[in-house]
Amino acid sequence: MLSEFRMPALGADMEEGTVAQWNVAPGSRVKRGDVVAVVETDKGAIDVEIFEDGVVRELVVQPGTKVPVGTVLALIEREGEPAAQAEPRPSPAPAAATPARPAAERAKISPAARARARELGVDVESLQGTGPGGAITREDVERAAAPSREPGAAKPAVVEKAGEGSMREAIAAAMSRSKREIPHYYLSLTTDVTAATDWLKTHNAAIPVTERLILAALLVKAIAIACREMPGFSGFYRDGRYEPSPSVHVGVAVAIRGGGLVAPAITDTANKTLGALMEDFRGLVARARAGRLRASELAAPTIILTSLGDSSVDTVFPIIQPPQVAIVGAGTPVIRPWVVDGQVVPRQVLTLSLGADHRVTDGRLGAQFLARIAELFATPQQL
Amino acid sequence: MNRDELATRLLGLLTEIAPDVDPATVIPGIDFRDQFDFDSMDTLNFAIALHRDFGVDVPEAEYSRLASLEKCVAYLSGKIR
Numbered sequence: 109m110l111s112e113f114r115m116p117a118l119g120a121d122m123e124e125g126t127v128a129q130w131n132v133a134p135g136s137r138v139k140r141g142d143v144v145a146v147v148e149t150d151k152g153a154i155d156v157e158i159f160e161d162g163v164v165r166e167l168v169v170q171p172g173t174k175v176p177v178g179t180v181l182a183l184i185e186r187e188g189e190p191a192a193q194a195e196p197r198p199s200p201a202p203a204a205a206t207p208a209r210p211a212a213e214r215a216k217i218s219p220a221a222r223a224r225a226r227e228l229g230v231d232v233e234s235l236q237g238t239g240p241g242g243a244i245t246r247e248d249v250e251r252a253a254a255p256s257r258e259p260g261a262a263k264p265a266v267v268e269k270a271g272e273g274s275m276r277e278a279i280a281a282a283m284s285r286s287k288r289e290i291p292h293y294y295l296s297l298t299t300d301v302t303a304a305t306d307w308l309k310t311h312n313a314a315i316p317v318t319e320r321l322i323l324a325a326l327l328v329k330a331i332a333i334a335c336r337e338m339p340g341f342s343g344f345y346r347d348g349r350y351e352p353s354p355s356v357h358v359g360v361a362v363a364i365r366g367g368g369l370v371a372p373a374i375t376d377t378a379n380k381t382l383g384a385l386m387e388d389f390r391g392l393v394a395r396a397r398a399g400r401l402r403a404s405e406l407a408a409p410t411i412i413l414t415s416l417g418d419s420s421v422d423t424v425f426p427i428i429q430p431p432q433v434a435i436v437g438a439g440t441p442v443i444r445p446w447v448v449d450g451q452v453v454p455r456q457v458l459t460l461s462l463g464a465d466h467r468v469t470d471g472r473l474g475a476q477f478l479a480r481i482a483e484l485f486a487t488p489q490q491l
Numbered sequence: 492m493n494r495d496e497l498a499t500r501l502l503g504l505l506t507e508i509a510p511d512v513d514p515a516t517v518i519p520g521i522d523f524r525d526q527f528d529f530d531s532m533d534t535l536n537f538a539i540a541l542h543r544d545f546g547v548d549v550p551e552a553e554y555s556r557l558a559s560l561e562k563c564v565a566y567l568s569g570k571i572r
Binding site: 309312316317320365398399417 | 508509510511512524527528530531532535536538539542548549550551
């Protein structure tokens, strides 16, 4: 029996995507979790995995084609089932698959240069990069588009922004929908995080650099545990009702230099050790900025942390990403006068905030949720 | 390794950990944070890459000495040959 591999929805705001390349050809054997295609979306190029074992029977949509979410991209013959005769299709796809490089060997190129290549119609797979490690730079792209351009010609004064226009539109659409449909309430709690920052300093000094943690990783774990205890903040509101998620997948908002942001998930966050969580976190940030996220990582978050810890702000007023029902914000940790045991002392404090959905929870529960996160954060050795 | 060679290698590491930075736009004397919104994750990744490629272990307390390409060259040229 043939099954249909469809264009996934990578968030509530995605309506269509372009198949940028296939990593498989008809006859390729695939297994669950394999990255079979790269799809260009408003959030950049996303590696799309398959969720069953089988053999690729036909690639229905050719590279370069933009199709709506839900469109059948390929037909897969499921493993262990007898070969089926495919229905003749009115416009059969060409048999030869694009000689795509495997995902791991895709052209090394910054999102800025990739966006420029799209604008100029340059095929990046055919370019030799001159940047570090053979990376294709924006200049390589422009040189390929205009071979006669003089080397001394003035460079554009402004750095190209990676697909900022379309990503900005996607963010605007999602946030408008959120503000239109979700009755938000907001809470904030300023809490003493000296114990966490001190613990982190000691912990990081005693371990190899490769295993060091950042403060946000502790916060992610604290949020995940609080969500496990209070399921009204981790799940999806769909078709008029709330479904708490059986597992907590905390999404981390990652700013894309040049504009925009994405929020991929650290899956099963509550059950990960801090070390494993940090490894996933680092990988997600690296891939988000390289435009190499996986579809499942973008669709998975059950709640998001948006941390502006490096940006010198006190409080974030976060907006929920539908269909989620809560989002936690973190400002910058700062030293402030604080009363401890009746004495005013300098302490490192952080303002946590919560944007949550009144259709599911109310302020009282939200206050307990924030307080629980702060409590967990204050005892990092137990995370 | 002279300072120019070191700077070139550091630039390579920088764009490896921050692939959305165009190496042609890096200004050596300006902090990465001010040029590309470098955050704590970027700094950690940079420290890990330095450890991997140069065997240098940069303590957290000295992260500020990696703040720009120029500062990195000054800091590392005393530590590697």
